[in-house]
Amino acid sequence: MFAVFRDLIRYNIEFTIGLILVGIMVIFAGLSFFSPIDPSLIYMAIPDQPPSAQYWFGTNSRGQDLFWQLSAAFKNSLTFGITVAVLSRIISITVGLAAGYIGGWVDRVLMFVNDIFVAVPIFPILVLFYFVLRNNMDSFTMALILACFGWPFDARLIRSVALGLKHREFTRHAVFAGMSTRRVLMEEHLPYVMPIVFATFMNNMLWSIGMEVTLAVLGFTNINNPTIGTVLYWANSHSAMVVGVWWWIVIPVILIVMTFIGLFLLAMSMNEYIDPRSRLRRMGA
Amino acid sequence: MRGYLWFAGKRLLQLLAVIFFGVSAMFLVTYLSPIDPVEQVLGRLSARSNLSPEAIASTRIALTEMFGTGQPMLQQYWNFWTRLLRGDLGASLMAFPTPAMELVMRGMPWTLGLLLTSTLITFLIGNLMGGLAGYFQNNRFFKAFGIVTMGLQPIPYYIVAFIILIIFGFLWPVLPISGGFSMDVRPSWTLPFILSVLQHSLLPALSLVLVGLGGWFIGMRALVSNIVTEDYVTYAELAGVKRETIVGSYVMRNALVPQITALAMVIGGVFSGTIITEQVFNYPGMGSLLVDAVNAGDYSTVLAVCTVSITAVATAIFIVDLLHPLLDPRVRTE
Amino acid sequence: QDAGGSAPDLTQFPRNETVIVHNPEGIIRNPAWFNLWAVGAGNGTSNGLHNLTTDTLWFIDPDAGIEGASENAVYNSLADDVWQYNDDFTEMTVKLKKGIYWSDGVEFTADDVVFTVEKQAATPGTPYNGAFSAQVAEVTAPDPYTVHFKLKNPNSRFHALFSVRWTAAWIMPKHVYENVEDILSYDANPPVSIGPYTLHSFDPNGTWYIWEKREDWQRTAMGMIAEPKPRYIIYRNNISTDNRLIEIRNGNLDMVHDLTPEGTFSVVQQDPQIQGWFPGFPYAHPDPTLVMAIFNHQNPKFQDKRVRWALALMLDARAMSMASYRGAATLSAISVPPTGTHPRDYHAPLQDFLINYEIDTGTSKVKPYDPNIGVQIADMVRPQFGDAVPSDETAVRNAFGYGWWKQNIPAAEELLTAAGFTKNGNQWMMPDGQPFTFSVMVPQEGVVNRLGVIIAQTWAQNGIGATAEVDADTWGRQRVGNYECNIAWAVETWGGHPDLSFFMDSYHSAYVAEPGQSQPDRNWMRWKDPRLDEIIEKIRGIDFNDPKGIEYGHDFVKLHLEEMPNIPIMAYNVFSIQSNRFWTGWPNAENNYANPVTNWSNGRYIFTQISPVEGAA
Amino acid sequence: MTLEKNPEILKVEGLKAYYQMNYFGVSREVRAVDDITVTMRKNEVYGIAGESSSGKTSFIKVLAAAIRPPLRVVEGTVKYSFSSGPIDVAHASPAEIEAVRWKHLSYIMQGSMSVLNPVRRIGRTFQDFAQRPLGLKGAAFEERVIKHLARLNLPPDVLRAYPHELSGGMRQRVTIGLATVCHPEFIIADEPTTALDVVVQKEVLSLIRDIQKEMGASVVFVTHDMSVHANVADRVGIIYAGRLVEEGPTRQMFFAPKHPYTAHLVASLPRIGDTQQRPALEGRPPNLADPPQGCRFHPRCPLAVDKCRKEVPPMEVVGPDHRTACWRWKDVEPLVNVAAPAGAMA
Amino acid sequence: MTTLLDVRNVSKRFTMGGLFGRKTVDAVVDASFSLSAENPEIFTIIGESGSGKTTLARMILGLEDPSEGEILFRGEKVDRHAGRAERLKFMSHVQPVFQNPFEAFNPLKQIERYLESTARRFLDTSDKAVIDRAMDEALQKVGLSLKEVRGRFPHEMSGGQLQRCAIARALIPNPPLLIADEPVSMVDASLRMSIVNLLKSLRDDLKVSVIYITHDLATAYYISNRLIIMQRGRIVEMGDARTVLDSPEHAYSRLLKASVLSTDDAGDGKLMTDPAMVELAGSMVGQDGELVQRPDGRKVRVYA
């Protein structure tokens, strides 16, 4: 394991960069646990200060130190995005692989449910939940709801790959090697869909964070809970860009871009690790 | 052929069931929503004028009667389906008594036009670049392109749209930044109108394309990275088949089936997807209609949008499923 | 910079003949609907329709009104004179102007007014159905230019139904609507206008409307005051804040309804042609609505006035002003908005009373009022805005308000202790031993949202478990009383006229609803007090213009101070800006002839006062 | 046979091609091709035989310029002299290799079941592969292809079929068709008939042979099936553990092998009617990651002496066109059961 | 006598094709034979490419449902949809060697997993040492060793190596019935003989029955007890292996034998088959005919 890791770092500059970027963001988000100030408080600092030695990321028009504000926001949003992505990945992998491999009525039922979830528009449902739950609509509840709607696209994608794998000889071979259905799915088929899983993991994270941003911008979330969405909501409602408080928007954008480029690079290099054949391909540089 | 019809028939039943359950679910959702459309109307009315409490009370009664929102749920549900089967989605509650479908149909061409084209463009460019990047894994240009799109994708859409607005609306004001067409043309199938519509859709479309690329790109790249190791690709390479052909017809063609399924789902889902675009660019469409309707408790319109959307998504998937044997000759319709 | 290429491309609408107005309504869902007499038809109203094509008997401006054309901000519009009541206010007679014509050439007469009242009284679903059917016993037209109302009950404010503050009972063209079978499903496209403009064209998607001046504009009530200058008026709606900023700088908007404070500060600094209400800071126009912290009196937590006072004394006016308006707030300690002519009638006369106002905390006596808060705020923003901030004392008072309560935590704690509360660590406990926690409901956006957040935070910092709760449906929830503390307004006034019945009449305890039931507008806190009822009944017994009205108004203010049923904070300032690039003569604090807010129908008088800029277009 | 007179088309010298892996904590070197020197001539069919995993495919990959990581050419040259000019494919640039592919050099990969694009009709695949080198378009091209397919006993319908609609034999013939339609000078085939039944195998082989004769092309093909070599090849080379151990005219190889391994291969070939076990080689094929010292065959060689264990035997010429790498080639006898027809030893 | 395997009138028809033109392929038509439990034998299936050998094997393995007919293993129907426990029991008795070794292993996974899983499941142990020993023993039988295989991915192995791994895996549970689909197609003659001998000794020493699918008539002759010859889905000749191969009767069988390459005239480049034979054999494709019992025990398809 260690050797794998070492080699990934040694031979794969993408992996290294990705690791560094993601590492920075994890540390940054983790810092919020040690935040000296409650990020929900406003007017605790002089507003509209550009980045400086005292305020690394400046302060916003609400008198908040953006460093700690963003640290909390990234902690919340990334946790949120990862929760959604992980939960919906679990569902979509299970459903996709099972539907593709088992087939028959299992497939039909799963795809039927899948179609319903794809077809039903999520926005009114989220808003309804918001209306009904109001204060109790915390980000975990929202993550659960989004997870319920985030799986069907990818489940179908995974299913279509799994359908092809089902008829491959090695699947039958695995069955005769006594592997249980679960093992066949998890160990034989899952690696095949891993690149898709990684890709959709990120897409899903982006989708859920984007959804959170949209809802926040429209005011359908608890806007006093620092998240990327609410940071932008407030920046927008203070016309930050127009007024010249650019750091309020530019810094979170840079951070989120860093995060996802980091994840992208990691995913790319992980794909290579999973598929020994593509490793060889890159060696042919 | 008979087998195929049998398959299509079964699939059609599934389509109908999906629509039925989806629409019913949305009915339940709207029924449970605590927002009362009558109060919303009253709120607007009383904010503007100085009405006495008695006057407000009697208006409330009149409106509840007109909207039919006081009936028990099963009754409303029954009414809803009987009306729907006659093709009637009821009167909008925020634009009473205009049929909800009329509101939907007004926004639809804009939403469809903008989103279909930008989705297709995004699909084409994203997949093309993703395919190329997956094939030429060590190519600098595609690597850079990947990083740029991957860098663009996480930027919240709102910001991207906003920056485009500033650049093309203010710093270099060459394109209109609001509306579907300009005020001195009349909607008609004439050149000035069409040009005006195109001109107005450029910025919104650009913003949608920019943020949408990444998803397709990375998806295609992942699919392709599985396919490039197949023997037939290696063999074609060894035979000196033109790179374009290999990338296009060997690599991407084989990765296309799942992407087309995804496209169907996305295209079907365009209806609810443009709230922010419509806000930033003041563009007509269904996204803001849905937000307004939800906020106003206009359940007829919410249901009309949902019914259209559910039908569209389900149908799109249905069609792709039916076309599957065409897309992939190996598929057997057991 | 050049506007070339950016929308709207107005070759057909030369800018020296065209004014472009921002309408804050969202997308108009029923754009081809011009019937204003169907409730909830989803049509636009402030898209020019009610601003330019309608009329009724009187207008009362939230600001001073045009000199000569109005008196005490009251304009006689279709009416030729003010209302005439009989002694016990059971009958009202109105004289109408002559020579007024509908845009289709039919003359306007008393029959139109009678039709308007009778038709709406008979048709549920029309806006004044409830009002007319409950109040009007009989309406007649003794002659074509006189209307006579007999009322079911005495009502000294009946004319208010025909007096525009934002809207009022618009007069229907009888000759059109009498032929319509179901007026609720009639779209009236194109509308017949009694104002100086008619419909030119509109966006089928509901985002803009173009109106054109009538040839016979003189034959309208407004035309009789002065000629409206623009040949075309374009109303554009659903333009996002950033979009608005860009469009006004690109020359595609002349009047913007509202912006963010920050957006306003930057745009007036960058573009010298753009003006706000005040020539300098705070630029915003104070609306005749008063933003306040509204407590739900049916909630046991807020039934002790000492608690309410304690909560008021915990607040820091400077923090609230900075957080909500970045200092550009116009504060008011009393329950009357500091707008229009009210400072003259209420704030100035009551200043000494407030300075000497004393409350007994149970432990000590304190004078909570601080008349210098405005100056302090002005000093706070001066480093940023420099000379734009007024320094003259009167100007400061007009802009920042007459004063507010000084934050006084010890006094607040004494009050809470007196009310039986105890402090456990940093958390206040109610007499029943439970922690004192509640949610502060705030709307989704805008300055009120910001205000609510800082209020909740200030309380929380002082040991009250208050949390800001943002909701999209604050309106619905305050109506059914589903909140604990609500940041909104429960006070609205005419603005230009001292009469307070606009909001006070509905404060009568007879209207207070049961918990969970729907509360009629404005007494959202469901405050009940026999002394209040007494004042209300006294006001009902006098005429609108009776000078005693101000006296009773003062009584109300004092009662309110004693009870503190809600905490008045500041006027709802609106950042309305106008561009002098193509047109000038807009109203402002010095020449406050009209309210610049574009969606109120009174704004129509502005079009008679502006003039095109020479050589601009 | 007068093969010597034919001009050389391929000259492989001291070729070493290894699989080198050093990644994700694994490092390994497999010396799949270890110092092979061989020449091939115009208009010749050269068969390569050898045990499973002896490096045949690896060698052929180098010849076909299909060198992909982890396979690396460590040493040596692979020089072709095509009509368009000489080229060393082990060191040429991709563009240079591209220029000769299919036109001069074509390759039939091992496992031809999966070398056809599953979603492309055969006709399109033909266009992809052959249109450019042939320089024909439209009807002329189609005509040419159909004619060629007819030679392979394939109906023109095939062009409209998808690969999965064809039987294995048909697919194999299509692959051969693809590789030969441009009349390349040099054809490389890796186990082209392994998956086929004997009837089809024979048919396919005779096709390859016929086409080769007709076009005057050179063919190198790999199979472990000695009976195929016996009937198709002009010369046969035997690879053992990454080395060429013997090459010579087919007949000589079968009836007068000069290497104990060759003798073995020939003798172990089962025939119908066998009821007794044939002499099978003892021991297991050497592990190419760690090959034995000296002659690589020595652990299994009945003739092995001390020298064999220590010194690598050089290639010695033992007859016209016949070379072997064995210290004791003179002692090699054809093994039992091989009935040499009269005059074969001449 | 009890039957180990009973294949009764089994047919398999595939439908395939796109939107409109659909085709059906009769992969196996009415095949019947049985294996006895007491006399383990090597039962060989020979035939054209695409004649349905693999399909038949798949149906026996329960990977494909017969369109018609049924297959009984030890008196129980082979059922693809049976419960997991039953399927496992079946698998511990019947093990396959799949035809295409390149396809038989997951290219993303190391080869040893298959062996390990088989050992773990069917030897019912989780003792690492026992499993490793079982794997190594099985690999040694086919000329490999665990050391060579461990940690390797399929693409790092030659075709023959993969094929041998596949055989080794199937041997681990010691199944009474082994279905080997062209198990030696990719190994050289010498190794092929040792594997074939391995099959032989399995039969003789361990009483394993083997269904041996091959194109190699020589090894078929050498080890099999009985064989069937298939042409385009149909069994055209069936009987004692040596009887049939010594004097094939059906036209296709004869063509088959005649097509076997010999080394006797190595270097002469003789590759011609008598066209008349080819024609005759070809003319029988698709005809129904009937399997007729001959006095020497074989059955031959004759046509009306």
Ligand SMILES: Nc1ncnc2c1ncn2[C@@H]1O[C@H](COP(=O)(O)OP(=O)(O)OP(=O)(O)O)[C@@H](O)[C@H]1O
């Ligand atoms: N990609 C690879 N990485 C590492 N080792 C490899 C790779 N490909 C092949 N090998 C090893 O190289 C050696 C030679 O393999 P090669 O495929 O050339 O054998 P072969 O002679 O073609 O065998 P067969 O007749 O079975 O196809 C084998 O030991 C094999 O395991």
Ligand SMILES: Nc1ncnc2c1ncn2[C@@H]1O[C@H](COP(=O)(O)OP(=O)(O)OP(=O)(O)O)[C@@H](O)[C@H]1O
């Ligand atoms: N899953 C399938 N779907 C459709 N047709 C199939 C399928 N599997 C096999 N076939 C067809 O059935 C026929 C018999 O195939 P099968 O694989 O059983 O032949 P085989 O005798 O094993 O041939 P080979 O010697 O080439 O392995 C062929 O024509 C093949 O195309």
Ligand SMILES: [Mg+2]
């Ligand atoms: Mg090989």
Ligand SMILES: [Mg+2]
């Ligand atoms: Mg087969």
